[in-house]
Amino acid sequence: MTAGRTGRKRPTISDVAKRAGVTKGAVSRALNNGTGVSSGTRERIRQAAVELGWSPSYAARALNGKPLGTIGLVVRRPPEILDFDAFFASFLSGIESVLSGEEHATVIRFVPDAHTEAATYERLFNDRFVDGFLVTDLRVDDERPAMLRRLGAPAVVVGAPEGSSDFPTITNDSEDAIRGLVRHLVAGGHRRIAHVQGDPGMLHALQRRWHWEKAARDAGVDPGPVEYGSYTIEGGAQATERILALPERPTAIFYGSDLMAIGGYSVLGDAGLSIPGDMAVAGFDDIALASFTSPPLTTVRSKHRALGSAGARLLLDMLKGQEAPASTTLGGELQIRESAG
Known part of the structure; x- marks a missing residue:
């Protein structure tokens, strides 16, 4: 609201100087670098600024070369x-x-x-x-x-x-968590585990893929097929459709995000496949919805x-x-x- 509408105007450095009984230059020195002003005067100026609700504008701080915050x-x-x-x-x-x-x-x-x-x-x-x-x-x-x-x-x-x-x-270092996920799937009898990667140009998407590949090899299984899902529900659904169309279908899918996994849920359901009976599913992020999907989604919690x-x-x-x-x-x-x- 403008000063004309409220009848009030923003306090200025002049108002602070008047309240403290000093010059505008003293106010400026006290609030910027504190030099040339006694501690008593500096405290009086600070108190006057607090009482008036005054603070330096971003524009003024920029002109003075001060950090804007x-x-x-x-x-x-x-x-x-x-x-x-x-x-x-x-x-x-x-x-x-x-x-x-x-x-x-x-x-x-x-x-x-x-x-x-x-x-x-x-x-x-x-x-x-x-x-x-x-x-x-x-x-x-x-x-x-x-x-x-x-x-x-x-x-x-x-x-x-x-x-x-x-x-x-x-x-976030997810390597240990992804290794634990792969070990859990392998212990459950899965030998072909697919991965739905997010944006292939982003390093965090590549990092999740690298951790999955290394964990699979360390567990004695070959990394399964990789599809791309663009970190969206729709992208996850489309990637899942491509995985289901493969001649040798995997029995588990690790999605690079929970949203892509949720997209995969819909495709797996439409295909008449049960989770986890026909296809084990895991995601990444641990969004709030992950524990409320049916069945609740296994995932890597990222902070x-x-x-x-x-x-x-x-x-x-x-x-x-x-x-x-x-x-x-x-x-x-x-x-x-x-x-x-």
């Missing part, structure tokens, strides 16, 4: 992803749990392509809309880390394997909210001048339910 998240996916994706809602909740406590904010931009993505990163940082970035969905041969280095932008890469970026990374909070904390520490660890790892957890026998 904002971090950027540029997502090359459609905004509708928030309606169904298991990762982003929990991830954003984790970020907000950290930023809200420190009066920081997140600037989120959804972009359609690589060109717009690069331009958005440059605009947000060069025009001082954000202080640094959380980078998600790291891709094969991803150019963003090198671009952010050129910009001089602080960043933390989230969800990517250790060593995939020269920026600090934070990721999306913890990734968001840990990534935000790491980036804030970097912005304060602290040295960040090269990599931070959170462990995944296997949730055995009825769908895997």
Whole structure:
């Protein structure tokens, strides 16, 4: 609402100076670097600012070269992803749990392509809309880390394997959980286990596939067929149709996300196949719906909210001048339910 509609105006630095009985220059020095102002005067100015509800505007802080208290998240996916994706809602909740406590904010931009993505990163940082970035969905041969280095932008890469970026990374280590899943399936008599992979260009999708392949070989079975499901319910359903059409059909399917597994449920039901009697099924993420499917879905729990909070904390520490660890790892957890026998 505008000042004309409410009859009130936002307090200014002049109002703070008048309340504290000092000059505007003294207020500016006290609130920016504290030099040239006695501790008693600085406390009087701080108290006056609190009483008036005054805070420096983002524009003024940007002009003075001060940190804005904002971090950027540029997502090359459609905004509708928030309606169904298991990762982003929990991830954003984790970020907000950290930023809200420190009066920081997140600037989120959804972009359609690589060109717009690069331009958005440059605009947000060069025009001082954000202080640094959380980078998600790291891709094969991803150019963003090198671009952010050129910009001089602080960043933390989230969800990517250790060593995939020269920026600090934070990721869920699902290797042990996927190994446990494969062992469970093999112990149940399964010798042909298929995998439905998410986006083949994303490193986290490849990482889940690599863990599945290694676990299968370590368990003494050949990795079964691979299909791609694009991390969507529809993609999972279509991948399942292709698997069922194979001459030698597997007896178990490990989906790279719970949403793809739920899409597979519908196809398996339409084909008259029971879960887990005719086909054992497992997913990845442990979304809220996973334990309420029929039968409840076996899955690997990925700590999306913890990734968001840990990534935000790491980036804030970097912005304060602290040295960040090269990599931070959170462990995944296997949730055995009825769908895997």
